[in-house]
Amino acid sequence: MSKISVKVDGVTYEDEVEPRTLLVHYLREQLGKTGTVVGCDTSNCGACTVHLDGRSVKSCNVLAVQADGHEVTTIEGLAGADGALTPVQEAFRDCHALQCGYCTPGMIMQATDLLAENPDPTEEDVRLGMEGNLCRCTGYHNIVKAVLQAAGARAGEHA
Ligand code: FES
Numbered sequence: 001m002s003k004i005s006v007k008v009d010g011v012t013y014e015d016e017v018e019p020r021t022l023l024v025h026y027l028r029e030q031l032g033k034t035g036t037v038v039g040c041d042t043s044n045c046g047a048c049t050v051h052l053d054g055r056s057v058k059s060c061n062v063l064a065v066q067a068d069g070h071e072v073t074t075i076e077g078l079a080g081a082d083g084a085l086t087p088v089q090e091a092f093r094d095c096h097a098l099q100c101g102y103c104t105p106g107m108i109m110q111a112t113d114l115l116a117e118n119p120d121p122t123e124e125d126v127r128l129g130m131e132g133n134l135c136r137c138t139g140y141h142n143i144v145k146a147v148l149q150a151a152g153a154r155a156g157e158h159a
């Protein structure tokens with residue numbers, strides 16, 4: 001077992017994990033952060049996307065020990081302390097950018113990182129930036145629309 005200290009959604013956890021434990025399994029099974037989901041376990045679908053030190057990663061592709069000393073944000077830690085949704089979360093709701101919702105946590109984490117890197121993306125930028133996240137339901141149109149709407153909302157906030 002390996003000792004790790006990780007800040008997750010603002011709380012520091014000291015835990016023992018097996019060296020082979022994946023970050024997504026640590027989050028779900030040891031911390032109960034089941035908002036982060038597993039779609040494939042093989043780095044293909046993006047459902048497990050979280051932020052590691054502010055950048056999106058597929059948490060089925062990261063070992064828990066690699067998060068030692070780092071900060072992780074999951075979908076459960078994205079909203080403000082008062083529960084206020086972020087512009088990306090609001091845009092997903094407003095644009096009906098989900099059906100079953102399984103891909104949604106990962107989509108939102110990826111879109112949040114994408115907009116942090118590129119606050120004024122074109123539709124093509126969004127499609128490229130989200131290409132590692134798969135959705136079986138929506139056909140992507142409303143997801144792209146939501147990310148563009150969130151970009152507009154953020155621009156309005158900063159105007
Ligand atoms: S579960 Fe991680 S990419 Fe699919």
Ligand code: FES
Binds near residue numbers: 099100101104136137
């Ligand atoms: S909404 Fe069902 S997989 Fe995306």
